[in-house]
Amino acid sequence: MTVKLSTVILFVGLLTGCTETPIHSSAEVKPSNLFQTRQIKELTSSQGLSIREKKKRFFSFLTPLIAQESNIILNHRSRLINAINQKNDNQWLNTLAKQYQLPVDNDYQELLRRVDILPIELILSQSANESMWGESRFAQQGNNLFGQWCFTQHCGIIPLNRDAKKTHEVAIFKHVNASIRSYLHNINTNPAYVKLRTLRSRLRFLQRPLNAKILATGLEKYSERGKDYVSEIQSMIKINHSLIHSALLPSKKNKAP
Numbered sequence: 001m002t003v004k005l006s007t008v009i010l011f012v013g014l015l016t017g018c019t020e021t022p023i024h025s026s027a028e029v030k031p032s033n034l035f036q037t038r039q040i041k042e043l044t045s046s047q048g049l050s051i052r053e054k055k056k057r058f059f060s061f062l063t064p065l066i067a068q069e070s071n072i073i074l075n076h077r078s079r080l081i082n083a084i085n086q087k088n089d090n091q092w093l094n095t096l097a098k099q100y101q102l103p104v105d106n107d108y109q110e111l112l113r114r115v116d117i118l119p120i121e122l123i124l125s126q127s128a129n130e131s132m133w134g135e136s137r138f139a140q141q142g143n144n145l146f147g148q149w150c151f152t153q154h155c156g157i158i159p160l161n162r163d164a165k166k167t168h169e170v171a172i173f174k175h176v177n178a179s180i181r182s183y184l185h186n187i188n189t190n191p192a193y194v195k196l197r198t199l200r201s202r203l204r205f206l207q208r209p210l211n212a213k214i215l216a217t218g219l220e221k222y223s224e225r226g227k228d229y230v231s232e233i234q235s236m237i238k239i240n241h242s243l244i245h246s247a248l249l250p251s252k253k254n255k256a257p
Contacts, residue, residue, distance in 0.1 A: 037175040038065060040131075040139050055240060058133050059124055059247035062145075062176070066124070069180045070117045077115045084108050101189045113201045114188045121212035121244050123180070125236040126219075142172035146183040192221035212237045 043061055046054040076096065083089035093111070094104045100114045130147040131139035138144040142157050149168040150156045156169035173179040187193050196218025203210055216233045223229035 036064065036068065037177050040134050040143050040145065040176055043134050046133070046135065052243070054133060055128070055243050056247060058128060059240075059244055061134075062124060062127060062180075063120065063247050065177050066120060066180055069177065069184060070120075073115060073117050073184065077112070077117075080108070080112060080115055084112070113197050116188070116197075116200055116204070117210070118184065118187065118200075119210045119212035119215065120248070121237045121241065122215055122233070123183075124244055125212070125216075125233050125240065126183075126222075127180075128240075129233060129236060138170045142170060143176050143179050144171055144173060145176065145179045146186075148179075148182060148186065193218055195220075 038061070043057065046057070049057070079089070080093070080096065083093055093108060096115065097104050097108075097111055100111060102111055102114070127145040128134075130136075131145040134140075134145065138147065138157055144156075148171045150171040151168055154169075156171045158169050162168070171182070173182065187196065196215050199215055199218055200210060203214070213234050216230055216237065219230055219233060220226045225232075
């Protein structure tokens, strides 16, 4: 699988460093100009593969897609910082504030806390956990890699063991890219993840790398399991660290002579 150099450069910087969660968004997540969209079904059956090969395949499949969505956010963040410093581009700032579910009140520092990326290790570990390495029913039928819910009738897939009093469904996405985009938007806007965004902002202020294990502590409300869920994600980050790094590097056959 070819991984572009820009993808590798982006994630080298980021790496220094069955549950469900509702999508807290009344606003549409703006689509991006994607240069590659993928379906999770493109991952062939892992039957007969070793656990290590199964993981490598999953990480290699998702890495460039995460890079696309992260680059869009980084571009917005760069323009945001410039607009704040230059005190201009107000119309675009107001549009961005609405997209990130903030009132237009010139509190652009709060907007800056929201318009930011997550470490690749954290994203990959959560997607693997929530989607059973891409093999869950919700992943295969709905490209849903992060267990996100929706609440409009027929908006998604009805869980088999859903409580009779509940009405949620598991969201369906047109492609994997949309699932990643929605997850990032959810983390960046949902009040449940204020702690994560505060930790991320603090790391930025201290000019320290975005550390996946540290930021995982802000995910207690992602699952009813709370701290046990955080510990599981942190364990996955540690165990799969080397495999994730290897997924970011171009294969030898793609290296220039």
